[in-house]
Amino acid sequence: MSVLELRAVSKRFGAIQALSGISLKIEAGEILGLMGDNGAGKSTLVKIISGNFLPSEGEILVNGQPTEFHNPLQARRQGIEVVYQDLALCDNLTAAANVFLGRELVRWIGPVPILDYGAMYAKAAELFAELKSETRPRDIVRRMSGGQRQAVAIARTRLSNPNIVLMDEPTAAISVRQVAEVLDLIRRLRDQGIPSC
Ligand SMILES: Nc1ncnc2c1ncn2[C@@H]1O[C@H](COP(=O)(O)OP(=O)(O)OP(=O)(O)O)[C@@H](O)[C@H]1O
Numbered sequence: 001m002s003v004l005e006l007r008a009v010s011k012r013f014g015a016i017q018a019l020s021g022i023s024l025k026i027e028a029g030e031i032l033g034l035m036g037d038n039g040a041g042k043s044t045l046v047k048i049i050s051g052n053f054l055p056s057e058g059e060i061l062v063n064g065q066p067t068e069f070h071n072p073l074q075a076r077r078q079g080i081e082v083v084y085q086d087l088a089l090c091d092n093l094t095a096a097a098n099v100f101l102g103r104e105l106v107r108w109i110g111p112v113p114i115l116d117y118g119a120m121y122a123k124a125a126e127l128f129a130e131l132k133s134e135t136r137p138r139d140i141v142r143r144m145s146g147g148q149r150q151a152v153a154i155a156r157t158r159l160s161n162p163n164i165v166l167m168d169e170p171t172a173a174i175s176v177r178q179v180a181e182v183l184d185l186i187r188r189l190r191d192q193g194i195p196s197c
């Protein structure tokens with residue numbers, strides 16, 4: 001059974017036909033590369049799979065089950081992690097806060113939850129080290145280079161145990177050394193049985 005299957009997915013934005021009859025299957029442990037010219041519809045496809053857009057036509061199946069995502073949270077709950085082309089980071093927050101955005105770690109003092117910054121900084125540092133990135137967990141994203149921002153967006157996908165990781169041009173802004181690390185990361189995801197697209 002495919003982890004993800006698209007059946008004849010189309011997307012129109014008013015008069016623009018961004019996607020027309022896209023069908024594909026991704027199996028566990030598969031790496032699938034999608035190529036297309038600027039404006040071909042790659043980002044639109046990623047946004048449909050990740051719950052940002054509903055398709056105009058067609059069907060999406062996750063683990064063989066027909067699925068409709070009305071927002072990105074629903075897709076994330078089904079184990080779909082995304083690195084968006086525009087990275088979708090909050091510029092005013094630290095690298096660690098962006099990595100943990102929406103799934104912050106808390107510790108409990110009696111019945112009161114307190115954000116566990118120590119644990120989040122430590123885990124974020126671990127993820128950046130794994131990516132061989134110079135990004136520091138306490139740095140504010142606004143002051144970061146393109147490559148550091150990309151590392152933050154990629155590190156975010158490593159928090160959960162996803163079923164599939166979608167990466168929209170994830171190496172566009174990073175250094176040659178980091179490209180090798182991201183490709184290595186994609187292979188490691190595959191070895192864990194997680195497909196990447
Ligand atoms: N929100 C939107 N509203 C209207 N049109 C859109 C929207 N998003 C994308 N489009 C259009 O859909 C088409 C596909 O765009 P998309 O961004 O998916 O291409 P892409 O393959 O990712 O391109 P690139 O390589 O430049 O990132 C383009 O014609 C674009 O103008």
Ligand SMILES: [Mg+2]
Nearest residue numbers: 042043085168
């Ligand atoms: Mg794009």
